[in-house]
Amino acid sequence: MLEACPNDQWRLIFALARYGGLRIPSELHGLTWDDILWDKKRFIVHSPKTEHIEGKETRVVPIFPELEQYLYKAFEQAESGQKKVITICNVNSGSNFRTQASRIVKRAGLKCWPKLFQNMRASRETELAESYPIQVVTDWIGNSPDIAMKHYLQTTEEHFARAVKVAQNQAQQVSESARNALQEEESEITKGNISSIAYETLQKLAKLFWGKELQMIPPRGLEPLLPG
Numbered sequence: 001m002l003e004a005c006p007n008d009q010w011r012l013i014f015a016l017a018r019y020g021g022l023r024i025p026s027e028l029h030g031l032t033w034d035d036i037l038w039d040k041k042r043f044i045v046h047s048p049k050t051e052h053i054e055g056k057e058t059r060v061v062p063i064f065p066e067l068e069q070y071l072y073k074a075f076e077q078a079e080s081g082q083k084k085v086i087t088i089c090n091v092n093s094g095s096n097f098r099t100q101a102s103r104i105v106k107r108a109g110l111k112c113w114p115k116l117f118q119n120m121r122a123s124r125e126t127e128l129a130e131s132y133p134i135q136v137v138t139d140w141i142g143n144s145p146d147i148a149m150k151h152y153l154q155t156t157e158e159h160f161a162r163a164v165k166v167a168q169n170q171a172q173q174v175s176e177s178a179r180n181a182l183q184e185e186e187s188e189i190t191k192g193n194i195s196s197i198a199y200e201t202l203q204k205l206a207k208l209f210w211g212k213e214l215q216m217i218p219p220r221g222l223e224p225l226l227p228g
Helices: 008-018 065-077 094-107 116-129 134-141 145-152 157-190 196-210
Strands: 042-046 058-062
Touching (some): 008 065, 008 094, 116 134, 134 145
Antiparallel strands (some): 042 058
């Protein structure tokens, strides 16, 4: 979808939603180059939605590696004296903005899903929740843990794939442990150091893993190997 964007400004808009977790378009309007703290790898987001809450007028978000290249590109192309980061469209005209965004999605050959930018923001919050405590993630995204759990955090195909992989790995470890134990018991059999109950259990395991019973080797006593 980023490749389908007509210019670097639109690529930055999508990147801010997908990798920065911004509310689009409301949080684009107040974003200036003075808010980009390059030396600290952070940027300040002005939030119209939460500005009425004391201490929630702004929030500080990391300049994530996925986002950094798009910010740098837009900065390099900014005109002298330009204050606003996004200048190509009137972000306050919501319907027109969404129309242009939808065209880009269709140009990329994708179906425009409902709540386009909110879902991108939700995807980012879900990713961050995999690596950081929820209070840190919601501080960066600008919502509460309750709202995140109810409306943003998602169960993805990757979660299912990871669960299956973990289960397979655990099953393989159990299987390997059983095989090792079986081999150890087999060694004990050749020495004659096994009870009848252990012998029966061992034969069941042998049939399960190898499909056949073990061939017993009688223990060697003190008799001579050769006659005479």
